[in-house]
Amino acid sequence: MDEIVVLITAGTESESVNIARALVEQELVACVNVLPGVRSIFRWEGKVTEEHEYLLVAKTVSQAFDRVAAAVKSVHSYSIPEVIAVPIQHGLPEYLSWIREATTQTGKTS
Numbered sequence: 435m436d437e438i439v440v441l442i443t444a445g446t447e448s449e450s451v452n453i454a455r456a457l458v459e460q461e462l463v464a465c466v467n468v469l470p471g472v473r474s475i476f477r478w479e480g481k482v483t484e485e486h487e488y489l490l491v492a493k494t495v496s497q498a499f500d501r502v503a504a505a506v507k508s509v510h511s512y513s514i515p516e517v518i519a520v521p522i523q524h525g526l527p528e529y530l531s532w533i534r535e536a537t538t539q540t541g542k543t544s
Contacts, residue, residue, distance in 0.1 A: 442490040450488035464536035
């Protein structure tokens with residue numbers, strides 16, 4: 435398995451916590467950090483837009499990405515939520531092992 439970090443943005447703290455809890459409870463991710471105070475500037479529907487958001491940093495395995503993305507889309511208020519992944523190039527072996535162990539039930543429903 436290849437470990438990844440999945441980045442997700444959300445508009446409110448409560449939505450961020452709901453998404454994080456759902457992903458952890460379904461064993462799709464090992465852990466999610468919720469970071470407040472993200473200032474996002476982006477082009478949407480032909481206009482430059484600025485929003486204050488929360489950034490979720492989720493740790494999982496690449497094999498779970500499609501299920502993570504589907505779970506996020508099913509509960510997210512955005513029509514096109516940010517759900518992108520980057521590979522973990524290096525990490526403490528015990529931590530990477532924990533990610534794999536915590537996500538062995540990928541796809542489990544609560």
